[in-house]
Amino acid sequence: MKxxxxxxxxxxSTIDxxxxxxxxxxxNKISFVKxxxxxxxxxxxKSKIKEKMVYSIIKKGFHFIDEVGKNMKLNxxxxxxxxxxxxxxxxxxxxxxxxxxxxxxxxxxxxxxxLFLSLDEEQALIRLIIEWFEAGEMSLNIWKQWxxxxxxxxxxxxxxxxxxxxSSNDxxxxxxxxxxxxxxSKESSCKEFxxxxxxxxxxxxxxxxxxxxIEENEYVDQNGQKYEVETTTVDIVGGIIFLSLIKEGLEEIIKDKNIEQIDIIARNTxxxxxxxxxxxLEGKNLSISAEKINVWSNHIINVSGKGYEFSEERKANDGNNGKNRKPGENGKNGRDGKPGExxxxxxxxxxxxxxxxLLTVILNGGNGENGENGGKGGDGEDGKEATKExxxxxCVEYESLYTDNWETFEKYNPEGWTATFKAMNSIPNYYIFYEFEHTDGRKIHYTYGADAGWIYNWYELVFWIKGADGTPGGIxxxxxxxxxxxxxGECTVMNPDTGQEYPVKKDQRNGNPGKDGKVGECGKNGKNGNDMAIIDRSAREPGKHVLITNELQQTEIIKKVEKTYKQVISAKDRDLDVIAELIEGVHDTDLEAQNSPQSIVKILQNPSDPITEILNQINDCIxxxxxxxxxxxxxxxMAIMYAVHSNKNLLxxxxxxxxxxxxxxxxxxxxAxxxxxxxxxxxxxxxxLAQRDATEMRDIYEAMGLSVNHNCDEDTEKRK
Structure with a gap:
């Protein structure tokens, strides 16, 4: 083939x-042949051109110099x-x-x-001028003087x-x-070359x-009219090019014309x-082709991609708090970070x-932008309370369950409230069961019953105003x-004839991904409004009672519970033995022997126990x-060990x-x-919470050799 x-x-012959x-x-074979x-x-x-040059200078001598020597162009x-x-x-x-x-x-x-011609003083001087320019060691100041x-x-x-x-090498x-x-000195009378x-x-x-x-592409429209369209490539072409002299103009045209590719071609140096x-220059492609390149001192060429420095956390908008019986709005989802260039x-x-x-080229990918934190869910609205007033x-107005007639209780219909359920019976046994609802969410449950006989009479009335439920907080x-x-980026700095790579310094790294944002906090649920009720029963003793359930009573109940556990739920850490004694004091006495607090303490204090060993590894990992x-x-x-060693369901x-x-x-x-x-x-x-813990605790699971994920996806097939 060759x-x-x-x-x-x-x-x-031609390639065709x-x-x-x-x-x-x-x-692929056609490509190889071409x-x-x-x-x-x-x-x-190239060899034939050189042969002709040798032949011409031998045959024509100085005539060749006049004809070709100063016009070395292929055209x-x-x-x-x-x-x-x-x-x-x-x-x-x-x-x-x-x-x-x-x-x-x-x-x-x-x-x-x-080799073939002897030069006089003028020709020798011109020769040195040419060699000086082509040696590639001329400083910018000397070039400017010329x-x-x-x-x-x-x-x-x-x-x-x-x-x-x-330069010292000049x-x-x-x-x-x-x-x-x-x-x-020889041509003292000469005033000119x-x-x-x-x-x-x-x-x-x-x-x-x-x-x-800027490079242009030629197009032909439907009418055969030719027109030029600018590309995103700019060419800089010259004989001797100093980067410092073209830098400002190059940067201006890159900015104004949205240039992506820069081609610099120097016929000489x-x-x-x-x-x-x-x-x-961020993310731009740069190509330099020259007969010779001189790196004058320590310099940098940086075409790294645009990135995002890790800065302050960004957060999406919070949801509005609930009002007019509406729940708190969900927080806005955080925006994904933009990719680095x-x-x-x-x-x-x-x-x-x-x-x-002396040349350092930097081709790093830009860092990705941090993800935005999710917005906080709006707080729910507190439910309207039922007051004593x-x-x-x-409440239905009556004097006595015994003496007031049936119509007093049966015709009850509070103004501004909507009846949602009514049931009654008058003979033989009287009863009333009404429910009403207000636009603010409060409800009335009203019941009345009577059983009047020859030997005894029995009456009961329950009137209950239920406070409105608080609305839920937003997610x-x-x-x-x-x-x-x-x-x-990729970088090639080489001699095209030998394939030799020149030892420039290269800094090439992929950009770091941005950090994921945090899941937004959920809004607080609104508090339920307290209830008020009257219960009136026929009895020898006064049978009318007013019941109130409100935050104060709930607080008192909580205080009683907290008092029992106050010693265990302490702001200060305690020794394992002390904690075990406190747990013994508040738990039932019929705990299984192997799960007693003291047995758990012994396991924790034994470093050779396999479970304790894993727990210590987890602790060191965190x-x-x-x-x-x-x-x-x-x-x-203690809580971890109780759960691990429990043989029953554990709350x-x-x-x-x-x-x-x-x-x-x-x-x-x-x-696991x-x-x-x-x-x-x-x-x-x-x-x-599932998404948050799967994301934020991922590094701990992975450090312990486990993988973790969540299935919180609205798409049922993906969840499977």
């Missing part, structure tokens, strides 16, 4: 001719026949594989010129260059100074202002003499790179998920993952803030690690 490709190239001879092939053909064609054309008449070969095979002059050819031919031209001299007319008598700030400066001195036109043409290539242009790390890519292609170790004003909003981190966590309290450890009461989440997690982990259970189910009535 011989056929080479033969086709030397026979001046070759493919036609080979017949039908698979797409690539091989173009590689051999480029080698052939010149000298290269026309070779350029046509490339065009015939769809290889354009701007192809990156041949864009550096003119520079190569200039060097080759000077090489053969030195630029100023050239713009002011390039007069020989005004040619003075201060090279005091030149060896041409001294040879130039010596050659200029010799030329001026004899070949000034040719020199001006050369200097214009080295001193030209780089062209910055590209000087990296400043940093390129503006925010405008992926880094741009960097490609640097050059045959010679000076000081590559309500009872006095609404906290769901937490927003942290945004994904952006991907790191301490390492939770900054400032002092460890499980003894009361928590444990743990007050708010006493660490239920850690207790439940520890019980689940111990069950010490038993034959493959799955442990933790059931709660609150999907919000």
């Amino acid at each position: 011989l056929m490709v080479i033969q086709a190239v030397y026979n001046n 001719d070759l493919l036609g001879k080979l017949g039908n092939m698979e797409e 690539k091989s053909f173009e590689t051999e064609l480029l080698k052939y054309v 010149s008449d000298f290269f026309k026949e070779f350029n046509n070969i490339l065009i015939k095979n769809n290889i354009k002059s701007y192809d990156e594989r041949i864009v550096g050819w003119p520079g190569d031919f200039c060097k080759f031209y000077r090489l053969i010129e030195d 630029k100023k001299w050239f713009d002011e007319g390039a007069e020989l008598e005004k040619l003075t260059i201060d090279y005091s700030d030149s 060896l041409t400066k001294l040879m130039f100074a010596d050659a200029l001195k010799k030329f001026l 004899s070949k000034k036109k040719e020199l001006d043409q050369l200097l214009s290539l080295y001193l030209e202002k780089p062209k910055i242009k 590209f000087y990296i003499d400043c940093d390129l790390d503006s925010d405008i 992926s880094s741009g890519n960097i490609t640097i292609i050059t045959k010679d790179m000076i000081n590559p170790e 309500d009872l006095d004003g609404l 906290g909003g769901e937490n927003g998920k942290g945004g994904e981190g952006g991907s790191r 301490c390492s993952l939770r900054e400032g966590f002092a460890g499980l309290r003894d009361t928590q450890r 444990s009461q743990v007050n708010t803030g006493e660490g239920k989440s850690y207790i439940v997690a520890a019980i689940a982990i111990i069950r 690690k010490s038993g034959d259970y493959k799955f442990i189910d933790i059931i709660t009535s609150s999907p919000v």
Whole structure:
């Protein structure tokens, strides 16, 4: 195959001719043949150009210098026949594989010129001027001096260059100074270069202002009209390019035109003499192609993606509190964090790179944005209370259960209340059962009964005003998920001829994902309004009683309960033995012996016990993952052990803030690690709490070798 490709190239055949001879092939084979053909064609054309240059300089001598030597462009008449070969095979002059050819031919031209021609003082001086520009060691200050001299007319008598700030590697400066001195001393009467036109043409290539242009694509509309449309790629093309001179203009056009791809092409040297790390470059792709690149000092090129720094927590809007008998609104769901932007890519292609170790390229993905916390649910509205005044004003008016007639009780209908149920009977046994409801949620339950006989009479009246129920609080909003981190960029810095990678410093990291937000707190349920009731029964003693249930009475009941458990529910941690004694004092005495408080203490105090060993591992795990966590309290450890060692159904009461989440997690982990259970189910009535504990306790479960998830999804199939 390779011989056929080479033969086709030397026979001046096209790639289409070759493919036609080979017949039908698979797409990958066609691609391989095309690539091989173009590689051999480029080698052939380049070698033929050099052969012609050698032949021409030998035959024509200085005439060749005038004709071609100062005009090394592929579209010149000298290269026309070779350029046509490339065009015939769809290889354009701007192809990156041949864009550096003119520079190569200039060097080759000077090489053969030195071999076959002797130079006078003026030619030697011009040669050194060219070598100085092409050496790639010229400082920006020296380049500006040449630029100023050239713009002011390039007069020989005004040619003075201060090279005091030149690079230590710039060896041409001294040879130039010596050659200029010799030329001026020999040609003392000369006020100008004899070949000034040719020199001006050369200097214009080295001193030209780089062209910055947005690439355009050509389109044809339905009417055959052609029009150009700008792309998101900008090209910067020049002979010698200093980054510091194009940086400002480049950043402006990137900002104004929303550029995504930056292509820098230097026919000679590209000087990296400043940093390129503006925010405008975030996520952009950068390609640099130059004959030579000089990293002037320590500099940075940064195309990292835009990211979000971890900042203050954000929270969605809270739900409004309930009013007019409506529940508290649910908190708004937190917004998911935005993903970090992926880094741009960097490609640097050059045959010679000076000081590559001074260049640092940064291609990090941007950090994802933190998820927003869910909003707090609105508090429910307290129910309207029933007062003593309500009872006095609404209760059926009667003098006596014995003496008042039936109609007094039967016709009761309070104003402003709606009857929701009525039932009655007058013969033989009297009874009334009415229910009424007010728009504020309060209800009246009214019953009256009588059993009048010859020997005895029995009467009873119950009038009960039930306070309105408080409305429920809203559910906290769901937490927003942290945004994904952006991907790191790719970087290639290499010699296209040898494939050698230059040792630039590379910083390439994927962006960190944002943190998940927190689930919003649920709103508090509104308090139920208290009830008021009258119970009146016929009896010898006064049978009329007023019953009141309100927050005060509930508080008194709670105080009685708390008094019993006050010693156990203490703000201070106690020793295990003390806790065991207190539990013995408030529990039934018929506890199973193996589950007595003292037996649990003995297990906790035995570090070799397998359950205690797992519990200690859990404790160490939580301490390492939770900054400032002092460890499980003894009361928590007792509660965990009671649950693990219980052989019956167990109901444990743990007050708010006493660490239920850690207790439940520890019980689940111990069950999973010490038993034959493959799955442990933790059931709660609150999907919000299930999602919160599955998310916030995930790192603890995973550190203990377990996975955790929740099934709080409205989609039934997903829950399965």
